[in-house]
Amino acid sequence: MREELFALLADLVAIPSTVPPGDTAAIAAHCEALLLPEYQTEIVGKGNLVARMGSGRPSIVFNAHADTVDVGKRAAWRTDPFKATLAGGRVYGLGACNCKSSMAVHLWLAREIARRGGPQRGEIVFTVVGDEENLGTQGLAHLRAAGIVKPDTLIVAAQTRNRLVLEERGVMWLRVTARGRAAHAGAPYAGESAILRMQTIIAALSGIAERVSPSGHKSTLSIGRIRGGENINVVPEECVIELDRRILPRDDFGAAFSEIKSACEKAGASDVELLTGTPGFSAPPGGPGVKAFSEAIGAVTGKAPEPLNVVGASDARYFARDGVEIIVTGPGDGADSHMPNEFVLLDELVEAARIQSEAASRLLGLRSR
Secondary structure, three states: HHHHHHHHHHHHHOOOOOOOOOOOHHHHHHHHHOOOOEEEEEOOOOOOEEEEEEEOOOEEEEEEEEEOOOOHHHOOOOOOOOEEEEOOEEEEEOOOOOHHHHHHHHHHHHHHHHHHHOOOOOEEEEEEEOOOOOOOOOOHHHHOOOOOOOOEEEEEOOOOOEEOEEEOOOOEEEEEEEOOOOOOOOOOHHHEHHHHHHHHHHHHHHHOOOOOOOOOOEEEEEEEEEOOOOOOEEOOHHHHHHHEEEEOOOOOOHHHHHHHHHHHHHHOEEEEEEEEEOOOEEEOOHHHHHHHHHHHHHHHHHHOOEEEEOEEEEHHHHHHOOEEEEEEEEEEEEHHHHOOOOOHHHHHHHHHHHHHHHHHHHOOOOOOO
């Protein structure tokens, strides 16, 4: 298993899929070749692979993204970023942790399911997608919008050290505009400063209370960008901020947006625009996927599953409104990715493969080897 997983990961690391340009066609074709002819496959959109076996319900979908961040400063790498290097139990290489480690595990699992005769009930679907690092909609979101995958249980790869993420906060990005009246800076009383008006709006936003969920998630608000004024000697006519709002897993998305909009408008905002966003999700504790993975973790590690709260948002967010049971898990630590000398522990790949194989057996009724 270790040799097979390392070989799979090494082949994936060797295929560039950096953003920019975010081209995942070659790596999708490579994965497709590994899964034929046992799986029905198709390449969808811009380099997204869908491979399925079986039919009916439940539909169990494993998803991993193939795109990576760029190399960055090549001199900072101690190894070739496009060659998987095993040293001290660590596999180094660009994307080795995020997210090609999970891709290797999913490929191994797909082949293992085929070796065991396929699902005895329902279907298994593996998706390899792009556009994740770009926070775009041409990857998993595209498969959902086109109705190509309709999971009952969706397992999305992320660097959790094989812990289970069963909740994610919702995220919304907003643009708030304040307008004033331009005037000569020598006579500022003749105009109305949009920047000073925005100062009032920002103060109102700071008054929105932080909330905490029973599982320890916190709602947050962060202003990430501000722009205002044209010249130093002109009273600014317009000021714009863009902000990031994270809401609790069970918060109503529309109500959360209305809270921000109302606070800004009462403070003098001219316009409050929702740029993008999705609600949070929370997997039911007794769901079949949660039960299967919890039992699998216990069987493989001898320990109770450890839930994990994360600060970011995964591609799973696109299914938050669909009543899908969502689980986010995978080998690797997010702190070890998106930087030079990215690595993943080979032992974690082996552990992930064993856990996911055990969980798939429970969900799909796989034959014993």
